[in-house]
Amino acid sequence: MKPKPQRLLMNMMMAVDDRIVHVRDAIRACELFDVSSNSTRVALARLSADGLIESCGRGQYQLTDKAHRLADDLRGWRTALERLVPWSGRWLAVHCGDLGRSDKPVLRRRTRALQMNGFQELSRDLFVRPDNLAGSTDAIRQRLYRLGLEPEAPVFALSELDSRRQQVARTLWDRDTLETGYQRTTERLHRWLDKAKDLEPEIAARESFEIGDEAIRQIVFDPLLPDAMVDQQARQRFFDTLLEHDQVGHSIWQRLYHEAQSQG
Template sequence: MAACALFGIRENNARVALVRLSATGMIEGTGRGAYRIGPSSSDLAEEVRAWRAAESRVRKWNGAWLVVHSAALLRSDRAAWRRCDRALRMLGFRELEKDLFVRPDNLVGGVKSVRARLRKLGLAAEAPVFTADDLDEELDARARALWTSDALTESYARTRRELERWLQRMRTLEPEVAARESFLLGSDAIRQLVFDPLLPDPLVDVSERRAFVDVVKRFDEAGHAIWRTVLGASAKEVP
């Protein structure tokens, strides 16, 4: 409740949201006023938490592609398709042809690992996941152009500079303001990283991405320290 108050969220609204999340299994109670991730969101939460190890998940690219064929999936089943679409986006896939999604085969563990991760995130079993290493020049060029490399690289630099500027001035902020801003900025940066395609050279500037990841980690540590202080102070105020 103390955290919600910093964002202008009323206590009743927060309690209603908690009840709804509990009903869907996304969270579950562990005691009075205490919750943890529930069974229906544990796989997604595990994938999101892995953002800190993003760079350890990539390997040198040999030019091959990971491919998902989704023609057997019914897009009319909106809930199922949303899960599949999210799974594909989280692992960096883009649509090359109708129902044919690709990404560079540069993730550690190769197709077997990626297939398992996609399934856990919601990709239906009817969608085959495989590798392709003999695309013709025209199709390979189209696949490489699915990502705007310069824009992606610039997004790393832009977010990194924004976070660095905030870290330089955070000590001048009131604790509650620092907590609120660190949450909002940090959430956006982590989301950017969670949905980053983790492309290899030469499709993106890998050194710029690594610098971005390093700053997000420092920002996350600073944000956690701020929130521990603010929530600790709020707890002491409760009679």
């Protein structure tokens, strides 16, 4: 399945240290994924219209400040586990009862923000997650707003839940699915790392993106549950293997990009 050109281009631009990309190099990179030059140019135009990239010279683009903020949030996966602190049993909550439901784009952004921060619905319009992340409630609140939750939604700490709701809340996340996901992705990353050095550069770049992009999405949307609710050793193995894959993949894309520049 082809990756969406816009997503592919954003990932490529985030991988380039100077973050300036020539159109010709973007076209060559997208061709590795069977994306036509016309589709690449259309994707660049749409990213520009969305305010995520901007022209910085003839046939050159760079990320905008808006994209940098988004990129910094996405890159936060590399330090995700450093955010974990011991869980006292307290919860964080978001109440969405006063928010609209008819604007589909707004609803998608709201849902995405809640999912990226590990919230699940405990009762109608009340979303919760364990309060086991470093930083204040206000820091979580601002991250939710930045990622798309409407500022009208109250974000607050729950110091106590009754025993029934406490029991229900602890089962909102599918532990088996999370742990199976850690194991399967770890094994897949290891298999690729074992063969990466023997692959042609173009094939290695394509595969590193396809496998890595899926795995990074997995950690970006991981709820970061406390030890009592998930196998933290399986999660740590997955995370460490993903970091190793990311370093290898980044070096492959860097080399490929600079080779393309030297040929251009």
